[in-house]
Amino acid sequence: MTHSISHLYQINDDRFSGLIHANARLESLWTGGRWTEGPVYFAAGKYLLWSDIPNDRVMRWDETDGSTSVFEQPCRHQNGHTIDPQGRLTSCEHGGRAVSRIEHDGSRSVLADRFNGSKLNSPNDVVVKSDGSVWFSDPTYGIDSDYEGHAAPSEIGASQVYRIATDGTVSAVVSDLVQPNGLAFSPDETFLYVADTGRTHVADCAPKIRRYPVATDSASLGAGTDYAISDCGLFDGFRVDVSGNIWSSAGDGVHCFSPDGDLLGKILVPEVVSNVCFFGANRNRLAICATTSVYSIYVRTRGC
Numbered sequence: 001m002t003h004s005i006s007h008l009y010q011i012n013d014d015r016f017s018g019l020i021h022a023n024a025r026l027e028s029l030w031t032g033g034r035w036t037e038g039p040v041y042f043a044a045g046k047y048l049l050w051s052d053i054p055n056d057r058v059m060r061w062d063e064t065d066g067s068t069s070v071f072e073q074p075c076r077h078q079n080g081h082t083i084d085p086q087g088r089l090t091s092c093e094h095g096g097r098a099v100s101r102i103e104h105d106g107s108r109s110v111l112a113d114r115f116n117g118s119k120l121n122s123p124n125d126v127v128v129k130s131d132g133s134v135w136f137s138d139p140t141y142g143i144d145s146d147y148e149g150h151a152a153p154s155e156i157g158a159s160q161v162y163r164i165a166t167d168g169t170v171s172a173v174v175s176d177l178v179q180p181n182g183l184a185f186s187p188d189e190t191f192l193y194v195a196d197t198g199r200t201h202v203a204d205c206a207p208k209i210r211r212y213p214v215a216t217d218s219a220s221l222g223a224g225t226d227y228a229i230s231d232c233g234l235f236d237g238f239r240v241d242v243s244g245n246i247w248s249s250a251g252d253g254v255h256c257f258s259p260d261g262d263l264l265g266k267i268l269v270p271e272v273v274s275n276v277c278f279f280g281a282n283r284n285r286l287a288i289c290a291t292t293s294v295y296s297i298y299v300r301t302r303g304c
């Protein structure tokens with residue numbers, strides 16, 4: 001039975017009590033954005049980055065002194081980020097309509113900007129598998145208007161998830177979602193989870209995360225099944241902890257699901273949440289991008 005232990009936590013399942021600190025509080029790291037998204041943590045540098053998409057900038061929060069500064073502006077309207085296994089910042093660019101990477105020497109490489117000769121829509125979120133392949137979603141939010149990118153028609157005519165092989169080949173791996181958005185692998189990389197925010201464009205599109213088994217070739221996916229349906233707002237970005245629980249953005253905060261898709265509980269946040277990531281030396285803090293702000297909270301687990 002659902003209950004609250006404060007205005008901060010909603011407990012749907014006793015397992016959630018073991019994943020949170022009842023006395024931990026939501027901290028505001030920064031505010032002043034228009035739409036924050038795409039958080040990522042650089043352990044070696046002890047800093048967080050995130051996107052403030054309508055302001056066309058990437059922000060940097062320094063863990064050592066709590067200061068926030070502009071990391072890059074303009075930034076081709078970057079959205080989602082990840083760190084690849086070699087420690088390189090990998091970015092989705094609405095404005096560049098590309099997935100790019102900052103190399104160790106500081107130069108920028110475009111990993112993909114087309115599929116079958118057509119421009120990508122506006123890459124939204126990205127993960128890198130342990131084998132170096134890059135998986136990203138490509139909804140239309142960065143070409144729907146000039147607010148989060150540059151208005152333009154879709155050349156592909158579909159919103160899909162793609163895989164970039166280590167030789168640069170781009171293949172479509174998910175084609176059954178209206179607007180694929182956040183994505184993440186399970187800890188053992190046997191499943192890919194993908195959020196669908198298609199309700200922004202199709203009224204009866206359920207706000208959900210779907211789960212796809214990774215095929216034995218590690219390059220394609222089997223048929224997807226619905227993993228979780230949101231009871232408040234949309235699932236946008238999310239992350240997975242070491243036990244395979246999913247911590248997802250939603251309309252009223254962060255929703256935590258078991259590997260089987262049971263809603264364990266919520267961290268209630270005063271602004272609509274877009275994305276999260278684990279950070280800190282122990283990866284036991286959750287950075288929460290929420291509309292104009294970035295919040296953080298300690299949890300009793302670690303991010304993958």
Ligand code: MG
Nearest residue numbers: 124181182236
């Ligand atoms: Mg997103």
